[in-house]
Amino acid sequence: MARSTVTLSLLIAILLAGPMFIVVPMSFSTAPSLQFPPPGFWLGYYRHFFSDPNWTGPVVNSFLIGGGTMVLAMLLGVPASFALVRHQFRFRALFRLLVLMPLIVPHIVMALGYYSYFGLLGLVQSMTGVILAHTCLSIPVVVLTVTSALVNFDRRLENAAANLGARPLTTFRLVTFPVLRPAFLVAALFAFIHSFDEAVIAIFISGRDSATLPRQMFNSFQMEADPAISAASSLLLAAVLAVIGMQLAARLVRARRPRHPA
Secondary structure: OHHHHHHHHHHHHHHHHOOHHHHHHHHOEOOOOOOOOOOOEOOHHHHHHHHOHHHHHHHHHHHHHHHHHHHHHHHHHHHHHHHHHHOOOOOHHHHHHHHHHHHHOOHHHHHHHHHHHHHHHOOOOOHHHHHHHHHHHHHHHHHHHHHHHHHOOOOHHHHHHHHOOOOHHHHHHHHHHHHHHHHHHHHHHHHHHHHHHOOHHHHHHOOOOOOOHHHHHHHHHHHOOOOHHHHHHHHHHHHHHHHHHHHHHHHHHHHHOOOOOO
């Protein structure tokens, strides 16, 4: 049983990581188009990626849009999470359904709706429109993450602070926020990644000056199959591996740190 489980896990890992063993070598290829196996190796496509405004501009836009989406999603999603967990009100179930609706409705349907509605408001082909649309998509991620942490939060800590004379804002700043900080950080990270990785709505709403990296990758593959797309994919993979590596390194440092007895 154990051997079959290990074998199945290895097969799943190979299936998931297999495309990377194709994309990464192609990013160093000397071929004029996407070709595997590569006839030779060089760094020309990486130089092209970092020197071409058609690629560097969308990267900057993706970070700006992701950051704006993260801030707005946290400002709206955290209060919604507190309302759903700690308060009873009419139509609470309907409110929860509406908040989680973007996870249920296909993105292509929402993209068509945003395109029509934002067109009336003059927000199509603008960075503001993309941020607002991505915020609507990221709020459910924030709500689910923060809600799961709030359900397990011990409210006796807040009651103790209130009994000692702390005001609600002081209690939140000194008690609630430090305990829920990991959940807030995870929710913010998920909101940023959700925006950074989204392509369907960006294709409909973003314009030439507000194009995101996923949209540029889609356009590049559709129009001319620019091999720089493999370099962009490899850099995204490297960024993910770097974040995971930093987290593992931080855990190792904390695990090896000597604990002084109280």
